[in-house]
Amino acid sequence: MQELLTFTIIGLSTGAIYAVVASGLVVTYTTSGIFNLAHGATGMLAAFTYWQLRFDWNMPAPLALFITLFVLCPLFGILTERFVMRGLQGTSEVVRLSVTVALFAFMIGIANWVWPSDSSREAFTKFFEGNTVSIGGINISWHKLITFGCAILVAIVLRLLLFRTRMGVAMRAVVDDRALTELNGGRPDRVAMFAWALSAMLAGLAGILLAGEQQLNIEPLVLLVINAYAAAIIGRLKNLPMTFAGAAVLGLLDAYYLQFSDKSWFPQSIMGFGISGMRASIPTIVLFIALLARPQSRLRAGVVRIREQNKVPTWSASLMGAVALIAIVVAISGMLTRSNTLLLLNGFTFAIVALSLVPLTGYAGQMSLAPLTFAGLGAIAMSKLPGDGNLLTLIVAVVIVALIGALVALPAIRLSGIYLALSTAAFAVLVTKLIFNQKQTFMSGNIAVPVLDIPFIEINSPRGRLILASAAFSLLGLGVVAIRRSRLGRRLIALKDSPAAAATLGMSLTRTKLAAFAISAGIAACAGALAGDKVSPQQYDFTQSLPIVLLTVVGGVGTVGGALFGGLMLGGNSVLASVVPTLKNVTKILPGTIGVTLGRNPSGAANQIADAFRSLSNRWSLLAFAATGGIVIWILDAQYVISHWAFFISGVFWLLAVTPNLVGILQAPRTRQIIASIYLAIGVIVAISIDWDNAVDSTGKRLIALVLLIALFGVGAQRLTENAPRVHRASPDVIGLTTAFTDEELDHAERELGVVL
Amino acid sequence: MTNPILELRNIRASYGSIEVLHGVNLSIGRGEVVALLGPNGAGKSTMIKVVSGLLRPTSGQLIVGGRDVTGAAASALARAGLCTIPEGRGIFPNLTVRENLLMATFSGHKLSDIEERTYSRFPRLSERRTQLAGTMSGGEQQMLSLARALATNPVILLLDELSMGLAPLIVAELYQQVAAIAAEGVSVLVVEQFARTVLGVADQAVLLAHGKVQVSGKASEIGEDVLAGAYLGS
Amino acid sequence: MSLLEVRGVMVRFGGVMAVGGVDLDVQAGEVTGLIGPNGAGKTTLFNVISGMQEPTAGSVHVSGVEVTHEAPHRRARRGLARTFQRLELFSSLTVRDNVRVAAELAALTNVDETVDNLLEKVGVSELAEQTAGDLPTGSARLVEIARALATGPRLLLLDEPASGLDEAESDRLGVLLRELTADGLGVLLVEHDMSLVMHVCDRIFVLDLGFIIANGTPSEIQHDPKVLHAYLGAPS
Structure with a gap:
């Protein structure tokens, strides 16, 4: 009895932390409609910041807490809302989720960079470490009491805020009716900003409390959010009391599991499967059940949708692309070092995984956060099936994983949007914990996947595997093109564009979604099955799936080219890190940074640049000019005329600031052409001629300078060459005063007066 | 004119x-x-x-x-x-009557003034000040939305x-x-x-x-x- | 036996009664109008008939078969097709592919021929290769009709097909509707363009505050004081 009470208290204190995190998640979701996957990462970053102030710089705890929770967290929340989330109104759910994934990746990158895990650091101690209090014969640490107190305080403060202050009432009002709030004179943007600040504070508080219990590790802190998801989903993403109750239940389940798993009668394995990963899976299982208990999402007409501009790929272009890709890989693979070959091979493996998202997310509009999980299952199937890697084994492995994909999707496809995405995430975490981390699955940490046995061709070198991977990507890419051009492809697009219309025309949405999931799982399985080497479970971890999803969305999830871009970016990122070691840390935040820009420009900054590149694609002279410039910069570097840093900065500048502007310059009037050309030329000269290695003394400053250069010259040249209509926006504060002339009136007056420009 | x-x-x-x-x-x-x-x-x-x-x-x-x-x-x-009472009911259904009136204070008027003018014009609303607006009858809801126009001048x-x-x-x-x-x-x-x-x-x-x-x-x-x-x- | 029989259909959203017990019939070979002031419940009734909204009470029969609890795609296979008040084209597909998806779903053998004929019939052949999302409203509405027809329906539900159409287009729509019914199709038409409704309908139902307050021929409806009252309200 005593023991049960002890574990109840432990459970409730864990639940208290979950409750604090989950309430922050609910606050932002209800006020801005964005489900923040990066919420746990915010808490993680806050915990690290607090550690830095408190334990590394030895600030007094109250001061460190004040700075972290009441200055930096709100500031972070406000900046996130203003510069990332605000641009997301009216964008598709896929883009919104991807942006929070990007934020997630960005923050993990920052933490890895600033606080590398190998450094031996001061311990993160509990509040009042060592102090306990005895209640009813049970010793409870002060830290746990404080955690309790915080949860209760948060509940009271939130209650008072939401029901007693105008800001809080306005937050609820925005949920009820955003337009009416504006008509009342409230500013939903300000409300959202406040909500994000509050949410970041709650995440920070939870992160600090949890770090005291579990030490400072990135992963558990970030995945804390899974527990929060489960609690928030129990509260249906809007009901705070229910969310708190859900959090308490989760905490208790965890504690009781801990208690009972020590008993002799508790099974150590079920049907040969060890259940050591079970405890960590509890929140995920609860999340899964809570999601499945949600009612079927209703079929609605009139939902705002974002249109893809992708044309139907033609056979001739696709075939040419496929052949060219293989030819290029064959040609350059002979010149690569072994380690670079492996990196590029990695890139192609990622590209195949990314390709699996094209039919599912790109065509059918269904978000999945688990593509790598299916690749992992493919690898396991390939290694466990008999046949030692012959073609039939591959086919059987792919079919098995495709069936698993459909089976997993079956209960989940009643859901849509974030609920579907979360259920795929829950699935990925479950598979990671219960299957990938099994001793039986991965003997001594990794398994050997046999090399594909193709008649008459022997593949035994990394180069051979690289060519095989590029050929596999090309073939699968052609398969995806075939799907897009088929009856099924049209149905997938119809499903995304208007489920209501598709259903009323006689389409079974369930069957179409199942097909999409099965195909996607099958393609991803190929990536694993073709690994042809020893693989470790960490490679297929859930958190590794997120950058793939992100970069594919950035690259353009609706096209095979976008998948290639996404995969190679991820692979190329590590190439970059190995070529220019000083950039190692930069590569950690690069994917996240690129993804976050999706928020500034919902169609994607990458999309915008891609648009510019696309308009280049049939202008051979400009293309040749751009390529020549790139080669010149490369030669300068290869001949040691400029440093690696100058090469990197001028190269990126050329790619992102100059090249996308070429078409605009070509089409601008003569004077603008000259001005813009000179302007950009100055930019290039600046980028090349600065002594980056010595004059600028840190990596961070160099990168800031790079961003400024691109903003100043690239965006400047764009403004110079475009002729966007001027937007007239009057302030109504001066109602009743004299009228300002409008542009039309000025134009009219000028015409009347005979002024000719 | x-x-x-x-x-x-x-x-x-x-x-x-x-x-x-x-x-x-x-x-x-x-x-x-x-x-x-x-x-x-x-x-x-x-x-x-x-x-x-x-x-x-x-x-x-x-x-x-x-x-x-x-x-x-x-x-x-x-x-x-500029006061707009939009189509449907110009109220927040999940806020109480009083909280609805609180939202009208963005116009610069004090809550106490708004409440006083509203309840003197529509005594029925004063009995329902802590009730959720969405649970009132259609007529009462519309009175509440008009109250914003009445009280904020x-x-x-x-x-x-x-x-x-x-x-x-x-x-x-x-x-x-x-x-x-x-x-x-x-x-x-x-x-x-x-x-x-x-x-x-x-x-x-x-x-x-x-x-x-x-x-x-x-x-x-x-x-x-x-x-x-x-x-x-x- | 009517093509469509709606009996006692009632829909409540929480405490609000959107449709309060509606009986309505559509005959094959006729255009039946459904009109009424804003908020009368017309679109909700459409959603009930097409399976997008479960009614609180009542039943829907198509050709004598009860479909009240069937999924939308099953009803489509029984010959029910609809268009939407706010356009629901597959905006990233071409016009031709929009219609083709529907024809393929109906498992027709001569898909391409059917698609060409339908585009011709509604008069958008020259737009066939355009992306549907780029169409002006008038053409988009016609494409939606062609798409609905591609499933080979016996009953077509049209939700404000003339809104966004200019006068010439709306006249053409009237002619098209007459042609379609001459082939035996039954049409249920929700429309605010009264001159179209009065010209093209064989019978009109008037919905007000969730109830049918009148039904009859166009001229009966035009002279029904109850209808005028519903539209103009009581003097204050």
Whole structure:
């Protein structure tokens, strides 16, 4: 009895932390409609910041807490809302989720960079470490009491805020009716900003409390959010009391599991499967059940949708692309070092995984956060099936994983949007914990996947595997093109564009979604099955799936080219890190940074640049000019005329600031052409001629300078060459005063007066 | 009438690719009550959205008090004295009556003043101040939305389909309140499907159909035959 | 036996009664109009008939078979097709592919021929290769009709097909509707363009505050004082 009470208290204190995190998640979701996957990462970053102030710089705890929770967290929340989330109104759910994934990746990158895990650091101690209090014969640490107190305080403060202050009432009002709030004179943007600040504070508080219990590790802190998801989903993403109750239940389940798993009668394995990963899976299982208990999402007409501009790929272009890709890989693979070959091979493996998202997310509009999980299952199937890697084994492995994909999707496809995405995430975490981390699955940490046995061709070198991977990507890419051009492809697009219309025309949405999931799982399985080497479970971890999803969305999830871009970016990122070691840390935040820009420009900054590149694609002279410039910069570097840093900065500048502007310059009037050309030329000269290695003394400053250069010259040249209509926006504060002339009136007056420009 | 308080000049507006207003001109003088009539789908609610700042017109100008405010945010217009009671119920259903009135304080008035004026005008609401607004009857909900107009002393009042789904007796009671607001010198633009209901209150009437102004003139001069033709075809 | 029989259909959203017990029939070979003021419940009734909204009470029969609880795609296979008030084209597909998806779903043998004929019939052949999302409203509405027809329906539900159409287009729509019914199709038409409704309908139902307050021929409806009252309201 005593023991049960002890574990109840432990459970409730864990639940208290979950409750604090989950309430922050609910606050932002209800006020801005964005489900923040990066919420746990915010808490993680806050915990690290607090550690830095408190334990590394030895600030007094109250001061460190004040700075972290009441200055930096709100500031972070406000900046996130203003510069990332605000641009997301009216964008598709896929883009919104991807942006929070990007934020997630960005923050993990920052933490890895600033606080590398190998450094031996001061311990993160509990509040009042060592102090306990005895209640009813049970010793409870002060830290746990404080955690309790915080949860209760948060509940009271939130209650008072939401029901007693105008800001809080306005937050609820925005949920009820955003337009009416504006008509009342409230500013939903300000409300959202406040909500994000509050949410970041709650995440920070939870992160600090949890770090005291579990030490400072990135992963558990970030995945804390899974527990929060489960609690928030129990509260249906809007009901705070229910969310708190859900959090308490989760905490208790965890504690009781801990208690009972020590008993002799508790099974150590079920049907040969060890259940050591079970405890960590509890929140995920609860999340899964809570999601499945949600009612079927209703079929609605009139939902705002974002249109893809992708044309139907033609056979001739696709075939040419496929052949060219293989030819290029064959040609350059002979010149690569072994380690670079492996990196590029990695890139192609990622590209195949990314390709699996094209039919599912790109065509059918269904978000999945688990593509790598299916690749992992493919690898396991390939290694466990008999046949030692012959073609039939591959086919059987792919079919098995495709069936698993459909089976997993079956209960989940009643859901849509974030609920579907979360259920795929829950699935990925479950598979990671219960299957990938099994001793039986991965003997001594990794398994050997046999090399594909193709008649008459022997593949035994990394180069051979690289060519095989590029050929596999090309073939699968052609398969995806075939799907897009088929009856099924049209149905997938119809499903995304208007489920209501598709259903009323006689389409079974369930069957179409199942097909999409099965195909996607099958393609991803190929990536694993073709690994042809020893693989470790960490490679297929859930958190590794997120950058793939992100970069594919950035690259353009609706096209095979976008998948290639996404995969190679991820692979190329590590190439970059190995070529220019000083950039190692930069590569950690690069994917996240690129993804976050999706928020500034919902169609994607990458999309915008891609648009510019696309308009280049049939202008051979400009293309040749751009390529020549790139080669010149490369030669300068290869001949040691400029440093690696100058090469990197001028190269990126050329790619992102100059090249996308070429078409605009070509089409601008003569004077603008000259001005813009000179302007950009100055930019290039600046980028090349600065002594980056010595004059600028840190990596961070160099990168800031790079961003400024691109903003100043690239965006400047764009403004110079475009002729966007001027937007007239009057302030109504001066109602009743004299009228300002409008542009039309000025134009009219000028015409009347005979002024000719 | 040399200086209209609200003027629409050649306003065009669309939802996505669907253009709903094809160049509307309208002018309201200070203290005037203008009824905007017309059948379903004529573009009346769209016009209210444009005037209140919720929908940005694709072209044309919106002029308030002689000043071009095309493209200004709805919240800024609201703070400047433009009070809009939107279609349906202009209330927050999951807030209490009192919290609904708290939202009206963005206009710069104190909550206590707003409450006092509201409860003196609608005693029934004072009994329900802690009740969720969404659980009240349709008539009470509409009183609550009108209370914002009564208590915040706006310059211009926009009313969209006050009567939708309400019994005729309640509608008549609500329009008495509208007349009282107008008597205080507030300019009112009122959208109504039910022409007969509103023509007693209005000075001017504008008949909108197919996104264009078809007829406009003194409210008393618009005949039933014109209306019946516009609504049911002739 | 009517093509469509709606009996006692009632829909409540929380405490609000959107449709209060509606009986309505559509006959094969006729255009039946459904009109009423804003908020009368027309679109909700459409959603009930097409399976997008479960009614609180009542039943829907198509050709004598009860479909009240069937999924939308099953009803489509029974010959029910609809268009949407706010356009629901597959905006990233071409016009031709929009219609083709529907024809393929109906498992027709001569898909291409059917698609060509339908595009011709509604008069958008020259737009066939355009992306549907780029169409002006008038053409988009016609494409939606062609798409609905590609499933080979016996009953077509049209939700404000003339809104956004100019006068010439709306006249053409009237002619098209007459042609279609001459082939035996039944049409239920929700429309605010009264001249179209009065010209093209064989019978009209008037919905007000969730109840059918009148039904009859166009001229009966035009002269029904109850209808005028519903549209113009009581004097204050």
